Amino acid sequence: MPKKIPFHIPFEHPQILSRTLEWMSTKSIDDDAILKDLNEIYSEFHCSERAYKTYFTQSATQALEMMALSLNLKNTDEIIMPSYTYAATANAFARTGAKVIFADIEKETLNISSRTVAPLITNHTKAIIPIHYGGCAADLQSISRLIEGRNILLLEDAAHGIGSFYKGKSLGMVGEMGCVSFHHTKNIHAAGAGGVLYVNRDQEEHINNCDMIYFQGTNRLDYIKGECSKYSWQTLGGEYQMSNYQATYLLESLKYIRNVTDKRKKFFERYMEALLFHKNKWDAQMSLIEIIEDASINGHIFPVIMKTLESRKKLLTLFYENNIEAVTHYEPLHQSIAGKKYGTTRTTMKGTVDVHSGLLRLPLYYSMSNEDQDRVIDTLIKFFEF
Ligand SMILES: Cc1ncc(COP(=O)(O)O)c(C=O)c1O
The missing domain is CATH 3.90.1150.10 (Aspartate Aminotransferase, domain 1)
Incomplete structure (x- = not known):
């Protein structure tokens, strides 16, 4: 039998682990300065622009959940997405009560397109979320044109997309919001799992919502900034913050x-x-x-x-x-x-x-x-x- 050729081997480099352990050994496990560093320099490693706001999460699934929660969806709202995607894309929106509308993909690009999405748009359509299959961009411009002037958001599930671009912009940074995965099956990873949510516009409602959702639906961020003396539960949220270990590992991996x-x-x-x-x-x-x-x-x-x-x-x-x-x-x-x-x-x-x-x-x-x-x-x- 010839030597096995596996489908995938996660990207590793001895320096990544040794630098991560070195960094962690000099810091307290609850010192999240590393997340601030990651936020500051993340874009420099792979693209020329920054998202308006970036939230590092424990997975892209969590980033999708934050995205869906931040939209305050009603159960009459409809979200268009490919059927040919991972359950994570649908789970995030279905659990808000909104209806998932599945669009067909083009056999050539393996992505949804304005042609497959157009017949699905109704007065209830709230957002369209293409995935970029295999890190190959969906035709975002034609989908954007289709929804121009309508109250419909373009979101991106760029779970596969780290290092890919559309018209020079990093995947996930084109639509209103986008996410990327750092699971070990992806091109680089954050110690096995991780994700990031990009909020790409100065949209107060989305930013305020995401700030709270990220910290269990509380106004903890205001507390950290010294704007209130204690924080409390304001809305639905979760424990979405990437761990310091994941963040250090990701920062080191990004160098490659x-x-x-x-x-x-x-x-x-x-x-x-x-x-x-x-x-x-x-x-x-x-x-x-x-x-x-x-x-x-x-x-x-x-x-x-x-x-x-x-x-x-x-x-x-x-x-x-x-x-x-x-x-x-x-x-x-x-x-x-x-x-x-x-x-x-x-x-x-x-x-x-x-x-x-x-x-x-x-x-x-x-x-x-x-x-x-x-x-x-x-x-x-x-x-x-x-
Ligand atoms: C299209 C798509 N979206 C979301 C995810 C979820 O990513 P994660 O494993 O980081 O939660 C995946 C996983 O591969 C995916 O393929």
Whole structure:
């Protein structure tokens, strides 16, 4: 049996852990100066702009929860999102009582678009939240144009998006609010899990709400600033603040983000080039993701989309026999038990259903070698030569 090629290996560097432990050993565990440092210098590591306000959380799930809570949603409000996403996107909004409306994805970009969203907009639509699949930007401009002049917010679930850009802006920093994940499955991580919420405009209601939600729905921030003598419970919130350990680990990891992005992008492009060279062999049976013009990617995921479930099964078997770990991805939320309870859709979901049954993610990680990647490519090409 040849050496195993795993799907993913979390990004690690010995300096990250040693510097984190060193930092922690000189500080008290409750000294959250590190979160202030992280807030100050976060953007410098990977983009030229800052979000208007940034909240570091224990996961992107928590950042989504904060985002949803801050909107004061009613149960007549509707939130449009892809069905082809992680349950975290839907959970955050469904638990506020708002209705989740699932939009179809484009088979080429794997993202929702103005075409798939337009028929779902009603007077009840409060927000649209695209995800940026694999760190590949959704067409935010055309969605923005669609909602121009209407009282509808554009939000972003950029869980996959650290190191990716849309028209030069960091993913998550384009819409009204956005979030990014630092789970260990992402390009860099915050000691296993972490997230960040960006509030991108000087919108008093959102900022005030998020300030309270972040601290268990209390006005603790006013207390910290010396603006009141004690703080109390004002609204629904949670224990959302990232731990000092996570924050230190993330700050150290961010020092490598440009390097990690460049390397992952190179692997993404190597896959693309090698497969396009052999396009005549697979064209009838498989397709590849298309990146929109204004996007700069982070090489988070390299998906291939088989035309049938049967051929994906056969390809998975071939990878398995060659000790290569390729993996499927989301189950469509509109077909799930909770998706039917908390959400609905009003259009065909053919893009979602077809992509879900055909999509396979190929191995891609920072410490991958070109030789290992060539083995994946050769195995895939061989599949179409039989
Ligand atoms: C689209 C999307 N949103 C949200 C999340 C949740 O991120 P986290 O694990 O940081 O909570 C994920 C997880 O991978 C995701 O894929």
